[in-house]
Amino acid sequence: MLRIGLTGGIGCGKSTVANLFSQLDVPIIDADIISRNLVQPGQPALAAIRQVFGGKILNVDGSLDRSHLRDIIFADAEAKQKLESILHPLVYQAILAAVGQTISPYCVICIPLLFETKMTRLADRILVIDCPTEIQVMRVRQRDHLSDGQIQAIIGSQVPRDFRIANANDLIENTGTNDKLAEQVKKLHNLYLSISNCQD
Ligand code: ADP
8 A cells, every 4th residue: 555654844734634635535644643542541652651751740640741741851852852762663663553454545644743753664655745934833823822932943843844845755835725725635646546556
């Protein structure tokens, strides 16, 4: 099965594009959902995180205190690396397992930090959703109600726009209307179906 790695900077439109593929009955594997499931109570990843960061990282009900963890890794690069060394291999394996269970000519694997987490090997083709930084900031401001400083900090923690574009097999410029976006997705859908046909 052909595996499309869908990525892009925060607010560029990954979820919107993933929804459009889903409307065409394309299976979507979402790395964010997978990583959230991996840290549910009872999951080995949560036990490993607790061992490294201590009980203070849990809410009273035993679930992961995500905002506390976010604060810790934001302030401490070593802690961030430790967390990633626990989570990334598990996310990688879980994505592989999800791909293995999917039957379809192709699937879309949505990995916001595809390059940053070095997961490009999971994808046969990389689809980058791009838009100018000003539009990106405006969309995130409206969606997440963050300050411009917070948004810039997130953008700064992601690979540069040029890098993503240079490493894309396919690129969607998400600067137009939703209809225009749907058209671009439909075109890529046809391309992916024809490529997957050739693979058979
Ligand atoms: P990402 O998943 O990359 O963070 P989203 O798909 O959530 O980005 O899009 C960010 C925000 O911008 C959302 O509120 C979405 O509805 C909006 N958006 C995305 N694409 C467009 C578009 N072409 N026109 C208008 N709004 C858009």
